[in-house]
Amino acid sequence: MTETRRVVFITGASSGIGRAAAIAFARSCCHVCGLARRGDRLDSLRDEIDALPAPHGDFLAVVGDVRVPAQIEAAVLRTLERFGRLDILLANAGVGHHGAVVDADWDDIETVLRSNINGVLHCVRAAAPAMRKQGGGHILIVSSIVAGIHTPYTAAYAASKAFVSSLAGSLRLELEDDNIAVTDVLAGRTQTEFNQNRLGASEQIRGGLPTKTADEVAQALVKAAERRPRRLILRLFDRMILAGGVIAPGIMARMAKRQYRPTEDE
Numbered sequence: 001m002t003e004t005r006r007v008v009f010i011t012g013a014s015s016g017i018g019r020a021a022a023i024a025f026a027r028s029c030c031h032v033c034g035l036a037r038r039g040d041r042l043d044s045l046r047d048e049i050d051a052l053p054a055p056h057g058d059f060l061a062v063v064g065d066v067r068v069p070a071q072i073e074a075a076v077l078r079t080l081e082r083f084g085r086l087d088i089l090l091a092n093a094g095v096g097h098h099g100a101v102v103d104a105d106w107d108d109i110e111t112v113l114r115s116n117i118n119g120v121l122h123c124v125r126a127a128a129p130a131m132r133k134q135g136g137g138h139i140l141i142v143s144s145i146v147a148g149i150h151t152p153y154t155a156a157y158a159a160s161k162a163f164v165s166s167l168a169g170s171l172r173l174e175l176e177d178d179n180i181a182v183t184d185v186l187a188g189r190t191q192t193e194f195n196q197n198r199l200g201a202s203e204q205i206r207g208g209l210p211t212k213t214a215d216e217v218a219q220a221l222v223k224a225a226e227r228r229p230r231r232l233i234l235r236l237f238d239r240m241i242l243a244g245g246v247i248a249p250g251i252m253a254r255m256a257k258r259q260y261r262p263t264e265d266e
């Protein structure tokens with residue numbers, strides 16, 4: 001009897017966490033559809049997955065923008081045509097922002113909100129009906145630990161992540177009767193291109209905090225796709241930050257202000 005391979009749809013597969021997750025899921029024999037705007041990056045990812053030692057899953061590259069619902073719907077259709085099913089959505093694509101809300105360019109704020117909020121909504125709304133039809137599935141939404149604390153000078157980004165974390169909790173209840181699990185992935189600092197791609201102020205955000213590699217995050221995502229937890233928090237440090245946001249929000253806010261304040265304000 002041939003085993004049915006799980007099929008994973010990953011947004012933001014061209015770099016960082018999404019790229020590492022595409023490789024990790026393919027290694028674990030899932031078929032993967034990876035979506036992003038940079039097609040050349042997706043082509044090189046396909047070559048890397050093709051070169052993995054057998055057995056591994058196949059990779060379908062789809063160039064698309066999560067802000068455009070028609071492109072996401074078309075990408076889900078292509079996934080279903082190619083692989084026949086869709087078991088896991090990893091809504092990962094996102095963009096950061098640094099700078100004071102009042103002084104920031106509106107275009108930057110709008111890009112952050114449309115990518116991080118609308119983008120996740122479009123993906124969920126496109127993927128869930130296919131999961132429903134086939135009797136179940138799993139949606140992992142990549143949020144951030146900043147969703148649980150107040151972070152000045154990265155407020156639009158943090159608020160967008162608070163939105164999707166809240167969304168994940170509500171969706172879990174809305175979709176449980178369809179056997180679709182929803183996981184809120186509260187990622188902490190990870191070594192990716194995220195800071196280079198961030199919009200807004202160009203100053204570096206202070207370092208010194210522990211970081212994970214994208215591969216470590218990807219491994220945790222593959223495990224979470226087995227366990228289907230309500231929340232995925234990747235390390236003790238992140239748990240402490242989130243607990244601090246509840247127990248001592250004032251202290252956490254002051255620490256966040258030091259961390260995120262543009263350097264010229266010092």
Ligand SMILES: NC(=O)c1ccc[n+]([C@@H]2O[C@H](COP(=O)([O-])OP(=O)(O)OC[C@H]3O[C@@H](n4cnc5c(N)ncnc54)[C@H](OP(=O)(O)O)[C@@H]3O)[C@@H](O)[C@H]2O)c1
Nearest residue numbers: 012014015016017037038065066093094189190192193194
């Ligand atoms: N790195 C961290 O420290 C960290 C911490 C907490 C949470 N996160 C979250 O983790 C997720 C992945 O970020 P990363 O760290 O891996 O950063 P990254 O290396 O910059 O990757 C971001 C990915 O999102 C894609 N993307 C951005 N806008 C898109 C759009 N409109 N349509 C389609 N794809 C789009 C990018 O692809 P294209 O540019 O090719 O479209 C890229 O593949 C994000 O949601 C981020 O908020 C990251």
